Amino acid sequence: MVIPLTVLTGPENRQIVPTPWIYYPRLTPASDHPATRNLNRVAGKFANTIDTVGLDPAIKKKILLTTSQYSRTIKPPVQISLREVDSKPSEAEFTRSNLPAAVLLEGIFPSAFRNRMTGSLTGGEAADLKTVSKETRMIVVADADIIRNEIQVSGTTAGFYPLSKDRFTGEMLGNRDFIVNCVNYLVDDNGLMELRSREVKMRLLDKHRIKSEAAKWKAINTAGPVTIVIMAGLLFAFLRRKKYSG
Numbered sequence: 564m565v566i567p568l569t570v571l572t573g574p575e576n577r578q579i580v581p582t583p584w585i586y587y588p589r590l591t592p593a594s595d596h597p598a599t600r601n602l603n604r605v606a607g608k609f610a611n612t613i614d615t616v617g618l619d620p621a622i623k624k625k626i627l628l629t630t631s632q633y634s635r636t637i638k639p640p641v642q643i644s645l646r647e648v649d650s651k652p653s654e655a656e657f658t659r660s661n662l663p664a665a666v667l668l669e670g671i672f673p674s675a676f677r678n679r680m681t682g683s684l685t686g687g688e689a690a691d692l693k694t695v696s697k698e699t700r701m702i703v704v705a706d707a708d709i710i711r712n713e714i715q716v717s718g719t720t721a722g723f724y725p726l727s728k729d730r731f732t733g734e735m736l737g738n739r740d741f742i743v744n745c746v747n748y749l750v751d752d753n754g755l756m757e758l759r760s761r762e763v764k765m766r767l768l769d770k771h772r773i774k775s776e777a778a779k780w781k782a783i784n785t786a787g788p789v790t791i792v793i794m795a796g797l798l799f800a801f802l803r804r805k806k807y808s809g
Contacts, residue, residue: 587609589604590604590664591630591631593625597748598627598748599627602744604736604737605628606729610664610706624667627666627745630660631661633657634660667700668700672701677695700749702748727739
């Protein structure tokens with residue numbers, strides 16, 4: 564699925580119409596992680612992909628955002644033209660699926676200066692550098708536009724649209740919630756994360772019991788409250804009479 568691109572049709576009766584644009588994908592959040600559970604799809608623009616290379620056992624990887632099951636990649640350099648909106652893309656070209664666009668890394672990271680000469684940085688003396696980090700986290704996203712607001716200009720006044728709302732279709736996307744959840748997760752605010760990502764499961768009723776016990780429960784729900792009120796009134800009257808009879 565993609566985000567529509569607004570184009571100006573013409574040359575006569577020119578109108579601004581939304582058109583599917585394959586370079587604006589809707590990214591799918593992972594459903595099994597607190598940072599992305601229960602989120603709407605995240606809008607990307609000319610999104611790249613991430614290769615989770617490396618077999619370092621000290622770093623655990625978790626894919627947070629992926630493309631749809633019908634995806635493709637284009638190797639640069641490539642020329643992109645707005646004329647592509649006039650042609651229907653071929654399904655045979657979209658042979659890849661679920662390409663990673665955001666990855667969470669957790670663990671101990673090696674220093675970029677490990678096994679390097681540091682004398683040139685410290686005036687000839689070798690520096691005592693840390694070769695590994697503490698236990699930490701980082702999130703890598705392959706599209707900077709995920710956190711970019713659309714700008715609205717009216718005369719000499721400029722403003723911005725909400726991050727999660729598409730300016731043309733009004734669709735609510737998950738960009739803002741994704742960024743907020745990522746920040747909360749990185750600062751280790753697990754209590755707030757669990758609250759935001761809490762999943763409520765709807766329990767289905769037993770259809771057989773609904774049919775067989777419908778009359779009984781209707782009677783209980785109708786006569787029950789009335790009976791309780793009457794009994795409470797009689798009890799109140801009895802206690803009052805007992806109190807003031809002597």
